[in-house]
Amino acid sequence: MNVDGKKYRTIWLAKDGDSVEIIDQTKFPYAFEIAKLRTMEDAAHAIRVMQVRGAPLIGATAAYGVALAMRADSSDEGLHNACSVLLQTRPTAVNLHWALDRARKNLIRVEPAYRAAAAFTLANEICDEDIGINMAIGMHGMELIAAISETKRKGEPVNILTHCNAGWLATVDWGTATAPVYMSHEGGIPVHVWVDETRPRNQGAFLTAWELGHHGVPHTVVVDNAGGHLMQHGQVDIVITGTDRTTATGDVCNKIGTYLKALAAKDNDVPFYVALPSPTIDFALSDGVREIPIEERDGSEVSRMTGRTDRGDIQTINIVAEGSDVGNPAFDVTPARLVTGLITERGILEPSRQAIAQAFPERVKMSA
Numbered sequence: 488m489n490v491d492g493k494k495y496r497t498i499w500l501a502k503d504g505d506s507v508e509i510i511d512q513t514k515f516p517y518a519f520e521i522a523k524l525r526t527m528e529d530a531a532h533a534i535r536v537m538q539v540r541g542a543p544l545i546g547a548t549a550a551y552g553v554a555l556a557m558r559a560d561s562s563d564e565g566l567h568n569a570c571s572v573l574l575q576t577r578p579t580a581v582n583l584h585w586a587l588d589r590a591r592k593n594l595i596r597v598e599p600a601y602r603a604a605a606a607f608t609l610a611n612e613i614c615d616e617d618i619g620i621n622m623a624i625g626m627h628g629m630e631l632i633a634a635i636s637e638t639k640r641k642g643e644p645v646n647i648l649t650h651c652n653a654g655w656l657a658t659v660d661w662g663t664a665t666a667p668v669y670m671s672h673e674g675g676i677p678v679h680v681w682v683d684e685t686r687p688r689n690q691g692a693f694l695t696a697w698e699l700g701h702h703g704v705p706h707t708v709v710v711d712n713a714g715g716h717l718m719q720h721g722q723v724d725i726v727i728t729g730t731d732r733t734t735a736t737g738d739v740c741n742k743i744g745t746y747l748k749a750l751a752a753k754d755n756d757v758p759f760y761v762a763l764p765s766p767t768i769d770f771a772l773s774d775g776v777r778e779i780p781i782e783e784r785d786g787s788e789v790s791r792m793t794g795r796t797d798r799g800d801i802q803t804i805n806i807v808a809e810g811s812d813v814g815n816p817a818f819d820v821t822p823a824r825l826v827t828g829l830i831t832e833r834g835i836l837e838p839s840r841q842a843i844a845q846a847f848p849e850r851v852k853m854s855a
């Protein structure tokens with residue numbers, strides 16, 4: 488998408504053809520900085536410390552991580568090592584497993600001398616595919632927004648609530664939950680986005696707000712607990728979130744707090760949709776609450792906050808009473824029964840095993 492008139496993806500092969508560049512997301516919203524990944528360890532570090540984050544972008548970065556590893560050691564052992572190091576970086580987003588599985592299966596068949604080149608080609612392919620998937624999600628999701636818009640007075644915006652950042656910064660481009668928003672906005676449908684701030688890492692306030700703002704999409708940042716109130720007062724027409732892992736039965740794992748939004752949406756008859764690129768489906772799992780590993784992150788993310796002071800310097804402060812324990816589960820699971828529909832690249836699906844399997848028969852076969 489555009490940043491100050493220049494088109495960017497979130498990750499790309501550097502001009503030297505040898506390293507990979509990313510937008511360093513730990514600097515948002517105060518600075519827009521590019522970081523260079525020269526080694527597999529750089530890629531693993533970028534995922535671990537969340538210089539890159541969001542399920543699809545984690546997968547794409549891991550694919551480039553394998554390519555960087557192959558340049559240093561393209562033996563079978565080098566390939567297995569790279570995959571196992573990268574696999575340990577974050578536990579919840581299944582796109583990481585998907586990308587590494589794909590890389591391992593493809594590259595093991597290639598002669599070691601050609602592996603680095605093949606791995607870079609594969610990583611580029613994964614990135615291009617991600618963009619295609621998100622554009623298709625955007626087209627399907629836009630139909631939902633257009634239908635709501637038709638029920639409104641001329642010029643009145645469709646109010647969309649989103650949680651966390653499932654925007655272009657979480658993918659290679661377009662985003663998942665935001666693709667329908669960007670396409671509607673560009674297609675002349677008036678939209679307004681309620682952006683949950685998404686404590687503790689503030690992906691909504693720092694990232695979603697930043698990218699919507701740069702694209703000129705009207706939006707309002709609200710605290711995470713405001714959604715229910717807004718829904719009770721008819722101020723939300725539709726909820727669209729992303730997902731880090733969705734089971735074969737349609738249970739959706741996403742950033743902590745998503746489940747509460749789904750409950751509030753159900754109680755208020757607000758449609759709750761999840762934008763779901765197919766690499767985010769885990770066909771091996773049926774019960775999201777029991778089976779999806781939930782990342783537990785450092786308590787300091789809860790007890791401390793970093794921001795820019797009025798003087799312009801960046802400071803970190805403590806916000807929890809001294810001596811209190813803190814917990815920091817990073818994701819939760821919304822059961823399929825609370826999900827109105829899954830916006831996939833192959834259309835809008837009911838969140839059920841049958842509908843998902845019918846739409847992606849080749850993935851079901853692969854996982855059998």
Ligand code: MRU
Binds near residue numbers: 663730817
């Ligand atoms: O911890 P993060 O920032 O990686 O979590 C990201 C999310 O939860 C996103 O909503 C999800 O990955 C969907 S991204 C298209």
